[in-house]
Amino acid sequence: MASNRLYLDHAATTPILPQARAVMVEALANWSNPSSPHGDGRAARAALEDARRRIGAALGWGGHIIFTSGASEAIAIALGRVKADRVLTSPVEHDSVLRVTPHAERLQVDANGLLRLSHRHGDEGRKTILAIQHVNNETGVIQPLDALDREGALLFADCAQSAGKLPLPDADMIAISAHKFGGPPGIGALLIKDLALIHPSGGQEQGYRPGTENLPAILAMAAALEAREDWLPKAATLRARLDAAIEASGGEIVARDAPRIPSIASYRMPGLSARAQLIQFDLAGISVSAGSACSSGSLKTSHVLHAMGWDDAQAGEVVRVSFGPDTGEAEVDRFAAAWTSMAARAR
Secondary structure, three states: OOOOOEEOEOOOOOOOOHHHHHHHHHHHHOOOOOOOOOHHHHHHHHHHHHHHHHHHHHHOOOOEEEEEOOHHHHHHHHHHHEOOOEEEEOOOOOHHHHHHOOOOEEOEEOOOOOEEOOOOOOOOOOOEEEEEEOEOOOOOEEOOHHHOOOOOOEEEEEOOOOOOOOOOOOOOEEEEEHHHOOOOOOOEEEEEOOHHHEOOOOOHHHHOOOOOOOHHHHHHHHHHHHHOOOOHHHHHHHHHHHHHHHHHOOOEEOOOOOOEOOOEEEEEOOOOOHHHHHHHHHHOOEEOEOOOOOOOOOOOOOHHHHHOOOOHHHHOOEEEEEOOOOOOHHHHHHHHHHHHHHHHHHO
């Protein structure tokens, strides 16, 4: 990234941590296939299993870990191969969940994007799985997963935005992605309490994910988790500062009254489309986004905001700002000044 640019799109991807980069570079210089039977392969297998153990310890996870190419693949494995008769999910899930659950029953959310469990979802003679995102990637809203009355249903949690930042929820299966917490892109994992919950596929990863494991990236993911620091208290102060500036300039905070992770916020600028905002911010050297990075290339109106009751015009004026560990007051103030100036012109 150019030194004069301001990067506020960490929910899309965050720069790899120096510790993770160093480990990956070292591993790329000398590694072998962990499935090979010779001495080099056995050493690679030992490193792989040690990384698996370290990742579990760093996340406080005592179950199994299946390495994948990222959260989207972990989601596809979990929800595509789960031994369940019924899938319940919400309309504010990430596109990767909606794509693999086209026939799922969609629960409702309130105006703050919080889940409404308005009818029974357990028993009924069918094995049910609830697939719910822990932290919404567009709004930052935190679903209180540990407080859900699951009524015997399995719980799958998309923790792409929360892993490495918040404690993991008590779920049966969890998807994580390394490039959201300072690891490299192209590596993630499915955390699963019991491998018997899903159908096997054969191949590597205990028979549940074929393909040679990406050992350098796996080692880097472990290093990123072990190197992370708790920067969310600082982020909470920064977001409060930005929230106040946005409201003072006539903007609207999405899900203002909901519990939100401090690193993600979405704002509406009345009178100016998100597309126009992104262009102007980019010209000013500021990187933000409109909704999920997986769909923002098309700049389609957010399905998340629609589910929360926003109409097309309102939803089409929202951009997302997301912080990283190195975001500080100067960065927040620079964005707020650009926002204020743009909002004044829009009025």
